[in-house]
Amino acid sequence: MQLISSFLYLAGFAAAAAVVDLESRQSASQITTVDLAVNQGTPVRRASGILYGVPNTKNQIPSSFYTSMGFNYLSAGGAQFSASGWIFGGYTARFQDVLSNFQTARQFNAQFILKVSDLWGDDATQGSGGVYPGANGDFTQYDAFLTQLVKDLKANGMTSNIKLLIWNEPDLTIFWNAPQAQYFSTWSHAVKFLRTNLPGVPIAGPAFAGAPSSSNSWWTGFLTRVKADGTAPDVYTWHHEGSSTDPNNDLQTSQPAMVNLLNSFGLAIGEFVIDEYANVAEQNPASAAWWIARFERFNMSGLRGNWLSGANLQDFLAGLLWKSGSTYFGNGEWQVYKYYATSMTGHRVASTGSTDRLMDNFAVVGTNIVRILVGGRLVTGTYSLQIKSLSALGLLASGTISVRTRQFSFSGTQGQVGDPTDLGLVSHAYSGNVLSFPIFQTDTVTTWAFEFNF
Numbered sequence: 001m002q003l004i005s006s007f008l009y010l011a012g013f014a015a016a017a018a019v020v021d022l023e024s025r026q027s028a029s030q031i032t033t034v035d036l037a038v039n040q041g042t043p044v045r046r047a048s049g050i051l052y053g054v055p056n057t058k059n060q061i062p063s064s065f066y067t068s069m070g071f072n073y074l075s076a077g078g079a080q081f082s083a084s085g086w087i088f089g090g091y092t093a094r095f096q097d098v099l100s101n102f103q104t105a106r107q108f109n110a111q112f113i114l115k116v117s118d119l120w121g122d123d124a125t126q127g128s129g130g131v132y133p134g135a136n137g138d139f140t141q142y143d144a145f146l147t148q149l150v151k152d153l154k155a156n157g158m159t160s161n162i163k164l165l166i167w168n169e170p171d172l173t174i175f176w177n178a179p180q181a182q183y184f185s186t187w188s189h190a191v192k193f194l195r196t197n198l199p200g201v202p203i204a205g206p207a208f209a210g211a212p213s214s215s216n217s218w219w220t221g222f223l224t225r226v227k228a229d230g231t232a233p234d235v236y237t238w239h240h241e242g243s244s245t246d247p248n249n250d251l252q253t254s255q256p257a258m259v260n261l262l263n264s265f266g267l268a269i270g271e272f273v274i275d276e277y278a279n280v281a282e283q284n285p286a287s288a289a290w291w292i293a294r295f296e297r298f299n300m301s302g303l304r305g306n307w308l309s310g311a312n313l314q315d316f317l318a319g320l321l322w323k324s325g326s327t328y329f330g331n332g333e334w335q336v337y338k339y340y341a342t343s344m345t346g347h348r349v350a351s352t353g354s355t356d357r358l359m360d361n362f363a364v365v366g367t368n369i370v371r372i373l374v375g376g377r378l379v380t381g382t383y384s385l386q387i388k389s390l391s392a393l394g395l396l397a398s399g400t401i402s403v404r405t406r407q408f409s410f411s412g413t414q415g416q417v418g419d420p421t422d423l424g425l426v427s428h429a430y431s432g433n434v435l436s437f438p439i440f441q442t443d444t445v446t447t448w449a450f451e452f453n454f
């Protein structure tokens, strides 16, 4: 990483003169823009949620790790915890695990999404022992489970700061190995039961692995059913953990698709949450910044997917930390979240991603400083950052600006990385109210923040 950083440092100095040539060579497919004149409001760290990732021993991970990443959303349900849920006689232990996770979420004022199907026991480890509610229209056992759950949620003060997610990824056989129609009935049954017995507690779902689309029968069947019987979720959730090159695996496609679907079904457009985002290869500084830019643009909350398993699933804040003995440390990706949550204050400004969809940025205007976090989705190449409307900061339409570059390096999920490397200042001439300079993306994981004072 040292070699790369010194190369980029030198390249940065040479870049100023080359900007004009580079601009004329580059198409929108390689340009990511910021518009300083368009205020998008106060940042609320849209992308700072995590899936599982929290130990059930309270304070095992020191609180500074939660606060510095802006931790604000947790989803859990006891999956892969040794006891295996209601259908295997292991409900009570799983509930205690969930209670501890919920209490940690509340300690940091984070919202909690309860994966109810984990407590039931179909968490992808159920195998042939899996039991799926509503077979032959029989909900007797499921109602006994829901009755116990409602009682326990009430008894433990778990009726606020919580959303109830009925079933995780029913569109995958590993989670729902029964007919599709039976899932729709189970959804409907559970929502009616929970709204009657826990009025006011929001329902989240459908948590499909597949993104919303009018050609996906899980989505169309689901929306048909919830429209017909008034069981639409309060919060729509789905997952984005598929291929990095699939345009459907991107909020830029799925957010408008969801809006269109709801409009076409005559359903209300409420909050959208991606309760699992980023495939395993995308858990690195560059892709994290790319996802952050997307969540901020679409005002959607995101919870980081979790690719650890067994005991590690409920630890390490979903791949941001590792430990040496019992001492936790942040990896390179962690440093991106820390910068995002603790340095990127002020107000958000509008941005656009490159039209090849592979480079993006999130920008804020703070007190006399602009901070821009750029991120590529597993891409290399030369991109360009174009910063428009400098006059919105009170600057002249042309002049010179000194831009500081901070480099976020990565040495794997288990590699400790300290604060981003300050690569110093590079002076850039600008005109026409627009400042442009290149982003040299020489590997797929390292990323950058650019800062300048005004």
Ligand SMILES: *[C@@H]1O[C@H](CO)[C@@H](O)[C@H](O)[C@H]1NC(C)=O
Binding pocket: 039, 040, 041, 297, 298, 299
């Ligand atoms: C996100 O929120 C900002 C600020 O309220 C708003 O200007 C923008 O249009 C919203 N974006 C979307 C895609 O809804």
